[in-house]
Structures are given as C-alpha cells and as structure tokens.
Amino acid sequence: MNNSVVSFENVSKRFGKQYAVDGVSFEVQEGRIFGLLGPNGAGKTTSIRMLTNILVPDEGVVRLGGEVVSPETQRHIGYLPEERGLYKKMKVKEQLIYFSRLKGLSRSDSAKSISYWLDRFGAKEWAEKEVSELSKGMQQKIQFIATIAHDPMCLIFDEPFSGLDPINSELLKDIILELRSTGKTIFFATHRMEQVEQLCDDIALFNHGKLVLSGEVSKVKAAFGKNTLKIRFKGSPDFLNQLEHVRIASKSQHSAEIVLKDGADDQKILRHALDSVHVHSFELIEPSVQEIFIDTISKS
Amino acid sequence: MSMIKKIFVVIEREYLVRLRSKVFIISTLLAPVLMVLILVLPSVINALSGDKAQYFVVHDETGLIDTLLMSQDSVFYQRSETGLDELRSQLNLREIQGYIHIPASVLDSNVSVTFFHDGSAGITAGSRIRSDIRQSIRDIKLDQLETPREVREVLEERISVDNVIVSETGEEAADSGLSAILGFIMGFIIYGAMLGYGTLILKSVLEEKSSRIVEVVVSSVRSFELLLGKLFGIALLGLTQFVIWSVSGAAILFFAAPLIALFSGSAEGSAEMAEAQAISIPVIGIDVWIGFTGFFLLGFLIYSSLFAAVGAAVEQESDGQQLQLPIVMLIIVPLLFLFAVADHPTSTMAVITSMIPFFAPILMPARMAVISVPFWQLALTFLLMLLTFLFLIWVSARIYRVGILMYGKEASFKELWKWIWQD
Numbered sequence A: 001m002n003n004s005v006v007s008f009e010n011v012s013k014r015f016g017k018q019y020a021v022d023g024v025s026f027e028v029q030e031g032r033i034f035g036l037l038g039p040n041g042a043g044k045t046t047s048i049r050m051l052t053n054i055l056v057p058d059e060g061v062v063r064l065g066g067e068v069v070s071p072e073t074q075r076h077i078g079y080l081p082e083e084r085g086l087y088k089k090m091k092v093k094e095q096l097i098y099f100s101r102l103k104g105l106s107r108s109d110s111a112k113s114i115s116y117w118l119d120r121f122g123a124k125e126w127a128e129k130e131v132s133e134l135s136k137g138m139q140q141k142i143q144f145i146a147t148i149a150h151d152p153m154c155l156i157f158d159e160p161f162s163g164l165d166p167i168n169s170e171l172l173k174d175i176i177l178e179l180r181s182t183g184k185t186i187f188f189a190t191h192r193m194e195q196v197e198q199l200c201d202d203i204a205l206f207n208h209g210k211l212v213l214s215g216e217v218s219k220v221k222a223a224f225g226k227n228t229l230k231i232r233f234k235g236s237p238d239f240l241n242q243l244e245h246v247r248i249a250s251k252s253q254h255s256a257e258i259v260l261k262d263g264a265d266d267q268k269i270l271r272h273a274l275d276s277v278h279v280h281s282f283e284l285i286e287p288s289v290q291e292i293f294i295d296t297i298s299k300s
Numbered sequence B: 001m002s003m004i005k006k007i008f009v010v011i012e013r014e015y016l017v018r019l020r021s022k023v024f025i026i027s028t029l030l031a032p033v034l035m036v037l038i039l040v041l042p043s044v045i046n047a048l049s050g051d052k053a054q055y056f057v058v059h060d061e062t063g064l065i066d067t068l069l070m071s072q073d074s075v076f077y078q079r080s081e082t083g084l085d086e087l088r089s090q091l092n093l094r095e096i097q098g099y100i101h102i103p104a105s106v107l108d109s110n111v112s113v114t115f116f117h118d119g120s121a122g123i124t125a126g127s128r129i130r131s132d133i134r135q136s137i138r139d140i141k142l143d144q145l146e147t148p149r150e151v152r153e154v155l156e157e158r159i160s161v162d163n164v165i166v167s168e169t170g171e172e173a174a175d176s177g178l179s180a181i182l183g184f185i186m187g188f189i190i191y192g193a194m195l196g197y198g199t200l201i202l203k204s205v206l207e208e209k210s211s212r213i214v215e216v217v218v219s220s221v222r223s224f225e226l227l228l229g230k231l232f233g234i235a236l237l238g239l240t241q242f243v244i245w246s247v248s249g250a251a252i253l254f255f256a257a258p259l260i261a262l263f264s265g266s267a268e269g270s271a272e273m274a275e276a277q278a279i280s281i282p283v284i285g286i287d288v289w290i291g292f293t294g295f296f297l298l299g300f301l302i303y304s305s306l307f308a309a310v311g312a313a314v315e316q317e318s319d320g321q322q323l324q325l326p327i328v329m330l331i332i333v334p335l336l337f338l339f340a341v342a343d344h345p346t347s348t349m350a351v352i353t354s355m356i357p358f359f360a361p362i363l364m365p366a367r368m369a370v371i372s373v374p375f376w377q378l379a380l381t382f383l384l385m386l387l388t389f390l391f392l393i394w395v396s397a398r399i400y401r402v403g404i405l406m407y408g409k410e411a412s413f414k415e416l417w418k419w420i421w422q423d
Helices: A044-051 A092-102 A107-120 A136-148 A164-182 A194-201 A217-224 A237-244 A266-276 A288-298 B003-019 B024-049 B064-072 B084-092 B122-142 B149-156 B180-212 B215-216 B223-264 B267-283 B285-312 B317-343 B348-355 B360-370 B376-404 B415-420
Strands: A004-017 A018-029 A033-037 A060-064 A075-082 A154-158 A185-189 A200-209 A208-216 A228-234 A246-251 A255-260 A278-285 B056-060 B077-079 B100-103 B112-116 B162-167 B173-176
Touching: A004 A044, A004 A185, A018 A044, A018 A185, A018 A200, A018 B084, A033 A044, A033 A194, A033 A288, A044 A154, A075 A136, A075 A246, A092 A107, A092 A136, A092 B003, A107 A136, A136 A154, A136 A164, A164 A194, A164 A217, A164 A237, A185 A194, A185 B173, A194 A288, A200 A217, A200 A288, A208 A217, A208 A288, A217 A288, A217 B162, A228 A266, A237 A246, A237 A255, A237 A266, A266 A278, B003 B122, B003 B223, B024 B223, B056 B064, B064 B077, B064 B122, B084 B100, B084 B112, B100 B122, B100 B215, B100 B267, B112 B122, B122 B149, B180 B223, B180 B285, B180 B317, B180 B360, B223 B285, B223 B376, B285 B317, B285 B360, B285 B376, B285 B415, B317 B348, B317 B360, B348 B360, B348 B376, B360 B376, B376 B415
Parallel strands: A018 A208, A033 A185, A033 A200, A075 A154, A154 A185, B056 B077, B056 B100
Antiparallel strands: A004 A018, A004 A060, A200 A208, A228 A255, A228 A278, A246 A255, B100 B112, B162 B173
C-alpha cells in the first residue's frame, strides 16, 4: 500500500464535545474511484473538509500524495461541494480563470486548460456570458470545469449528477471515467446507490462519525455473502408476504429481491414459491450496495 | 504558491469586479458632477431669475428718502404718489409686486418702515431694501446735523481683523474660518466612506457564504488569505475613488471661477469666486490629504474587519442587524464630537477623543484640517490604530474561518465568543 494517494490515519474531529469524525483510517489508491457513503451527518463532509485543508483534524493525520495535508497540498485537489455556487456577476471564463489561479496556475495555463474543457462540454459560446444568464444545468457544468481545470491529482465530487439531465449525466460520467483512466484519484460522495454500483471501485461507509465499512466493492460484497435471492415468476406475488426471516428489498408483479436474514432457509423459500407460483428463475446473488448500506447502518 | 501571491489574486478579483460595477462607476462620476452643480447652480439660478426686472413702489411721506433711493437704482425703486389704500389694492390684485411705506415721522423718531410684498421678493431684495433705507436715513440725518466730512469718514471705516495661524515652524497661514467647516466635512466624508465600504465588505462576505462559493475558495486558499484579499481589494477600491474625487475636485476648484463666469455670464461673479478660491484652495494641503487618506485607510481596515466578521456570522443581510448595531454605534459616536472637535481642536477633549482608535479616523482628519496636529499625537494614534487593526483582524479571522462554513445556526454573541476560541 505504498502507492496510496490519500490516507487517513486514525483521524478525529470534534465540534464542541461532539465527534464529527471519530478515529477514522483508510487509504485510497491511485486511479481509483472511491465512494463515500453514509447517512446525512455521518462525517463525510467533515472528512472531505479535512482532506481539502478547510478543517484541521484534532487527532490523527491526513495525507495527500504522501504529504501531510497543508496549504501546499491544496493545489493537488479539486473539490466540487454538494452545495455549490458561482459569482453571479462574473463572466464564465474570467471566473474559471480566477479559481484556477487560486490553485496556483498561471493566467495563460489557466486560459488554455479552460478553453479545452469548455470545448469538451460544448460550452465555448458561454465563455463571455455572465453566470446569472446561464441555466442551472449550464452552471453545473461550469462548476465541474472549475473543479478539474487545474489538473489536480485528487478530485472530490459530492453529488456531481444532481440537477443534470440524462444526456449531460452520461457526458459527465464518461468524463469522470476518463479522468480515472488518466490516473486521477476520485472521491465520489452520493446517496444514489446505483451510481455507486456503476462507478466506484472502493467504498467507505460512515455512520455517526465512524467508519463502519470500507474496502473494494467486490470484496465487500463477497464478505457479505450471497444472501440475496432474485426470483422471477408468474402468478400472484402475495406468497412473498408469508415468508419468514426475510426482508423484501424490491418486488414487482413478476419478480422480487429477497434479503435473507438469520434463520432463513433458501430451499424452504424455493419450495414455498413452487407451491404458490410458476417459477421462471431462482438465483442466489450478492447484495446490492444499497442493501449493504441499509443493512450495515441499521446494525451499527 | 506563496501566500502573498494568492492574496494578490483575491485582491485583483475583489478590486476589478467592483471597479467595473455600475454602482461604482455611477457613484464615482456622480460626485464630481454634483460638485460642479453645487458650485455653478446658484449663479445659474441667479442669472435665470434675474431676467424679469424686479421693482418696488416707494411711498415716501418724508419726500426725502425716495429721491436718494431712486438715485441708487431707478429701476428697482419706483416713486409713487398713489395713496396707501390704492397701493394695497394694487398689491392684492397683483398689479405690483410690493411697496415700501416710509412714514413721515421716520426722521424724528424710531418708527419702522414697512415693506409690503406678495412673497416673491426673496431674501436678497428684502435685505437690500433694509440696508438702502438705513443708509439713506443715516445720510439725511447726518446732513441735517451738518456733520463734517471727517466724522462721516470715521463712520464709514471698516477695520479688518486678519486671522493668522502660526505653525510651530513659524509659518503663517490665513485662517478663513473655513478650515473648521472643512474639518467637519472631512470627518463626515470619512464617516460615510467607512460605513459604505464596511457594508460592501459585509455584502461581499455574505455573497460568498450564502452562494456557497466560499467552500470552493477555501479549498484553494486559507480563509485568512481570502479575508485579507477582500479587505485590501476593497480598500484599494476606496482609494481609487478618493483619488478620482480628489483630482477631479481639485480640477473643479481650479476651473471653478471661469466655469461660473461662463454660466452666469458675469465677470463680477467670477472675480468674487476667484477671491473665495484664494482662501479655500491652500487649506487642503498635501499633508492634510495624506493624513486624510491614511486615517481613512486604517479606519476602513478596523471597521471592515468587524463588518467581515458579522458577514461571516450570519446568512442573510437582515440577520446582521443585531450584530451590526455595536459597530454602527462606534462609527456614529465620533460624529457627536465632530463639531466640538473641529471648533476647539486643541481642547483636552478633542485631543483624547481623536486618539481613540475607533474615533480617530473621523476626528483626527477634522483636527488636521484646522490646526497642525503635533507629530507625536499623529504617530501615537497611527500606532494605536495599527495595533487595534491587528487585534481585530485576528479576532475577525477566527470568527470568519468558522462562520463561513456554518449554516442554520443562530450566531449570538455567545456563539461568536465560542468560535473565537475554537481550534
């Protein structure tokens, strides 16, 4: 684990007497997309703020590229916060150059990078417009460019897809994957678990300031075991209600996902299903990230 | 990148964005235009109102005074034999603008002369009539007493008392009495500037906080760098406005006399104004200007630190009222002393109040405009203000650093106190 780009070593942060982050340790490798998950107020934003040097940890050390986080490491980070905003009265290009210069780029390097990214997002003609003239979705793209224009080694995206239409979401997803392929390390915080499934290599799950689960997505799933039944059938789905020691994660007229709890017997469920409906398929699968999230949070 | 470089990037943005704003451009240009108007308008109005020849009917029962009045101005004064009742009804019907009733006994006793008019005569006409009649009656009485020429000359004499200020180095300067007024005006300008620019700082902090821009910015620079960049950027803006106003103000005063002559079309007016210039121009010396600017800048920095802290502590401008109140009070208090200080700039009260860092930006320039303030007082005040600023920027930065990331929390004074000591 010597090539870790980001590492949290037993990090804690208190506000008053309350721990916002409590003894958290994890590492993130180069070129990975790292999902930050957890309910609201679990400590994700505080962790991000310590990585960006907005806050300083009370205990422990946060490292970026091997160095302890400081004003010097800030230039290697691009941060797209969940709550975002731009200067309304500034022109798009001027504003992007400002943010990029704050990161330490020269004016001309900033301008070059920004015109490249404006082009990629099909936003070249907005360069001389004031932000207040742009739609929400356009502003979102501009904010994204502000995050990546200085070519940082580590990127933090907090709910980057909110407010984007499907076409722009797809464009953004492609660019995020492209950034990963060029070796960027990406933090991805979201409540949308299907996006985590699609994008993340690793996840860390926070609850009440503590890290309750972390690791490679596939390994986390494997550790959970194949505890979910996926069944497709024809007939009335009422039989699902009679099952014991399970939780119905989702159901429709012809299919259901059933989470097995302690004491559940998959063979018994199969028999019950055969007695009640016509079974098309019956499969034991790994849990979804959503399931892992709910299960872990409700236990911790 | 070094801290200084980042601060300069922030300064540049804060400065340029506001420099280009309509509000700044308009207010910067409007002030000199207003100044020209204030200087030129009275003579323009005079010239315009003078086009309709004003005259008043003189009903003189002595038969002596009207001749003298007519000899002074045969248009302004019109002799009339018409009876008083008839004159009154003419005035009622607005056939005449007014008439002057001089009773027969006026030369023997102290009865009064009465000037009846329709209300349009104005202050100028009224005082002119009063002085003309007094002069005439006095001349007639002196004639009646066969007063010798020498006595009359004594009565006409106007001894002038020159008012000269001698500085410590022995230089002399004429005191026109205008300097106290100038000091008063300077204090007021600084008061307005500190309040105006302080509010601008508050708004600027609030804009970044409520739009959440600040979170992105502080992931790039330290909050202290952002705060300093903001203060210096807007201070530079204030300085720019001052320089523009000073230069245009000096230019306007320099060209004022010919300008007024141009508008009023009277050479007499320009000569009068030129005389007035000769008195007022040297009063705003370069040393006073430097002091004025220096005290403004330090005062601005002191108060802006406080305003920035308030901006960081609240989420909407309206929430800031309670926290702003003590700051605004601090700015207003010296105004209460301003007139007394400008009037008696060497009194103990003036010396002490003008050296209190929170009051100095308003009261010290006011004193400087009137007298030459001892150097030790200036130096000590500067030092005190600098220390105050350094202390306040430290407090403010600590509140700012916590406040800009704090949402949905009522920022009471108690809360702010906790923020200052929070790690």
